[in-house]
Amino acid sequence: MVIVAGTTSYSAYIIKDVVNEVFDKKNLSMAWVVAAIILGVFVIKGIAGFGQEVLLNRIGNNIIARYQSRVYSHMLRLGIGFYNDNRSAYLVSQIGQNIAGIKNLLNTMITVVARDFLTLVGLICVMIWQDPAMTIGSLVVLPPAAYVISRYVKRMKKLSRQEVDLNARVNSAMVESAQGIAVLKAFTMEQQMQVKVDALVRSAEKQANTIALVNARTRPLTETLGGIAIAGSVAFGGWRVIELGANQGALLSFLVAAMLAYDPARRLASFRVQFEKSLVNARMLYELLDTKPRQSDLPDARDIEVTQADIVLDKVAFSYKPGENILDSISIHAKAGKTTALVGPSGGGKTTIINLIQRFYDPVSGSITVDGQDIARITVASLRNNIAYVSQQPVLFEGTVRENIAFGRPGASDAEIEEAARLAQAHDFITALPGGYDTAVGEMGANFSGGQRQRLSIARAILRNAPILLLDEATSALDNESEKLVQKALDTLMQGRTTLVVAHRLSTIRNADLIVVIDKGQVVEHGTHGTLMRKRNGLYSRLHNIGADDGEMIDDTRMEAHG
Structure with a gap:
């Protein structure tokens, strides 16, 4: 960048020698010397420009790679709650835009602040060397330009954040449509989704046009002020040459330097508007990076030592939102090597218990221990390394x-x-x-x-x-043939392990060593299948009898239908 700036400045400086030594003195040998110098300057400038472009691209690509790795590493440390609060497609799209914005920010700073600033300083030095008075006169246009441009900066912050949000929503809608294409087509939602996405696209286009307008508004001002400075220099310089006999070569060198200085000066003048746009991306990305994981290790946390895998929930309460308890002082003892089934109406908190044992969330009150060790005081990684988890919706990567x-x-x-x-x-x-x-x-x-x-x-x-096995509706979405194969596999998996299973299938529940019936966040019954069935007015017995015909327990909706 220094070489590019230096060669540009020297190109303007040498014009004085071209006029004075070649044209005025008609020195042909000097013409060849100057021509060779000019050719050399442009060759050096071209080579330096090539190196500059390659270097800047490598720096930009390295920035993207490092931020992608850093953001992904941070996202892996964030809890399940963060992802429940943010749509994945929207989040990924927003991250992509913001990382690209940071690349643009740093590239802009390097090219504009470094290259253009150095070039401008070099050319102004040439101008001062040739004519200090005219240099001062030509620079009086800078303060008005800086004042007007500063007025656009505040608006650009708000517009840029809105643009990122709209583009993320467009990309999110497209990704979700691709992921759910079967449902979309089955319900003939193509037209409905097209209308929705078209509306988002139009909003994003309008926002982009507004930002382009704000950027472009600086152009008439800078062009006009630049024209005033150069036109004034031509008029004043011409008068001095004609009336006062000033040096023609010095004037022409000054004018060339002034015209070459115009573009970097204009870019520097409008740099702050572009800078604020990219700075919004950086702020949004660091808002994500500054998000603290809710389930992090305590400073004195130690690795868990699992000997029997005995799990105890002691008066555990939990809520996703303040004042809306999902679990209310629940106590459960899942004995080592035994199977504990969690059953009850939908929304009772069964899956929440599975999530709490894995420390996807932390209880509001109460404690969860494994072999007497409070899981809040052990490292998350060591806890999860001792757990095998099978969910209703298996994920393949x-x-x-x-x-x-x-x-x-x-x-x-x-x-x-x-x-x-x-x-x-x-x-x-x-x-x-x-x-x-x-x-x-x-x-x-x-x-x-x-x-x-x-x-x-x-x-x-x-x-x-792993010694602990958590099954969350592992067979509920399968047909009978698939269920038989999966159930056989589960039976193999459950042998000798402490197992907590959330299930509606009676075949799974009946064989459990302990059945815990949960309703509205509380344990209302517990025991074996036989003991619970003897409580004829108990919730388990009623759920069992209503679902016995199709081999399933039932939820509260079906229970209401039966009166």
Whole structure:
């Protein structure tokens, strides 16, 4: 950048010698010397410009890579609550825009503040060297330009934040439409979604045009003031040459320097508006980076030591919103190596208990212990390393079948992965795939049926070989044939492990060592299937009898339908 600025300034400076030595004195040999110098200057400028462009792009790309890695690392540390409060597609789109904005911010600072500033300083030095008085006169236009531009800065902050939000909403709507394309088509929602996205696109376009207008408003001012400065210099300089006999070469060198200085001066004048636009992106990104994880390790937290995997919830209360308790002083003892089933009407807090045991959230009051160790005082990573989790909606990540199973225990051998698949009743369908275990799963496992995805999820849990197993409606969305295969895999997985299972299927519930009935955030009954069925007016007995025909427990909606 220094070389580019220096060669630009020297190009203006040498004009004096061209006029005085070549044209006035008609010195042909000097013409060749000056021509060679000019050629050399432009060659050096071209090489320096090439190096500058390559360097700036590398710096920009490195900035993007580092921020992407940093943001992703931070997002992995944030709790489940953060993602419940933010739509994923919107969040990712906003992050992408803000990282690009930071790249533009730093590139702009480097090119405008460094290159243009150095170039402008060099050219002003040439102007001062040739004619100090005219230099001062030409610079009087700068204060008015700076004043007017400063008035646009405040508005640009608000407009830029709104633009990021609108673009994120457009991208979010498109991503969600692609992810839910089957439902969208099944309900013939194409026209409805088209209208929605078109409205967002028009709003984003309008916002972008408004920002472009604010940016462009500085152009007439800077062009006019620049024209006044150069026109005044031509008129005043011409008068001095004609009437006072001033040096023609010095005047022409001054005018060339002034005209070359115009572009960097204009860019510097409008830099603050562009700077504020990019600064908004940086602020929004750092708002995310400054978000503190709600479930972080205490300074004195230690790794958990699991010997039996005995789990106790003691008077646990929890609410997602202040004053709206989901759990109200719940106490549960899930004995080591036994299966505890959580049943009851929907919305009672069963899944919340599963989430609390994994420290996706922390209780408002009460405690949760594993082998007598309060999980709030142990490291989150060590706790979760001792838990295998199978949810109602299994998640498969980008990669192969083998890689997805291996998420259960990174570093597992191929033999261990295949054994886990066999125990999960998944090996046969995997080997029938075109690529076997190396078959790509597709986006969110779209290439597999619900039962196949669930069995892969169970294989992942088997491979983890954790002493604690949490099952959240692991078979509720499956057909009978798939359920039989998955249930067989679950039976294998549950052996010898402390298991908490949320389920509606009676076949799963009946075999539990302990059944805990939860209603409106409280434990209303607990015991084995036999003891609870003897309480004929009990909630469990009523739920069981209403759902016995189809093999399921029921929720509160079906219960109301039965009077």
